Amino acid sequence: MTGARGREGALLRVEVAGCVATLTLDNPQKRNALSAALLERLVGALGEIEAKGARVAILRASPGAKVWSAGHDIDELRAGVDMLDEDDPLPRALRALRASPLVVIAQVQGSVWGAGLELALASDLIVADETASVAMTPANLGLPYHAQGLAQFLARLPVNRVKELFFTAQPIDAATALGWGLVNRLVPAGEIDAHVGALARLVAAKAPLALALVKESLRVLVESRPLAPQDAARLAQMRRRALEGADFAEGLAAFREKRSPRFRGG
Template identity: 35%
Template structure:
């Protein structure tokens, strides 16, 4: 009998000029495993080289986009956890740099790593039942700098801080007001609307779209500098282990309370490790 991780997959369906990529890990609300992220990158490579495909729609199976990284992998073995963190960032950046237009069709949960992938898409459509969350503060970890920069570019500093500081889930209408999504559809209608929009975009000039995507991304791109990245990339982070333990045990985490501004012993490493 397959385990939930064995049952996880990423599927590709091509209909004319539209490639639909579906994350499928139903037992875990499409939580992302290392194998799924590898497969996603392989699919993107295949789609990029196929000149007949003009646009990609990214979605999830079974009524959810993705509940994030598979937390079991983060805790079951530290090496696997680190590998998954790096693979998550690699897949996000591969999607963000993808030269063809991309659309995230979001239904249900879009949290953590799922938000990373949705943010990396050019356009985001949401079902009215969609729920979005940036939840690293619940686990004592931090989003990667490029994801934070992308979140700020999309929402602005104030809204980005609200999502990260509270780690609360927001509904689709709130996401629309914030500018996180471009459109909200009735429940059950986001896949059809995303396909409709994708077919419309596919009729436009591929040269114009590629030029516009590259120039718009360049005009709006301001990454976090390397000094800040190094500051928050230290190996030692007791809050991360505590946060993951608490999540798996179904209890409230007991974080250390240590922060960067003079609250740690001299010479100690600064938390947390990037996710």
């Protein structure tokens, strides 16, 4: 199997070997930014590899890539437009990863920013090497983050760690990410391919229906604390104000103009 090709390149390369599939983010010109086309290809690929008998999927960047994913494709963001509605490409891809019966292992090498980190965290296991670093950067753009996404971080981290990630928007290195519990394993770069391959084969040899039940049960348990209606309405109003405010427009303009943003709280 090969990835869909277009003017952006392969976007996603797909290989299946026995019960293990490898999904390779392959858009180096845009540092594997999560465009709608890439995310839609990822969702489709999950169904394709399951139909071909895969039980485990490795999600990785191309060998040697310095950026695992730069997060949202900034060219697709627009001030006043919510890219995190449940029917948009990123939320659909995150749901597909979490709901898939496949065990998904994110092999993280290089830096991971913003929505790229959310994509990695939607995987079941994360194995990183010493080149990895992660950062949650919405505050750099004035992009209002959503409560459902924060809930996924709270399932992995204490609230003070989540605040540090989001308030500072600064990268943390691989060793720190391991200490915080963001990644499962940290291995040398020269050994990560063999390590992840062995882990994938180990998991693929287990009973798939039993693993699928554990994965789905954990997903339901993590997501079983709905917001009270009045809280959901209040948070939605705050997000809408930020999306339509001047700061978000300024953050996008500053990024595109390669300058520091001047946020004024509006």
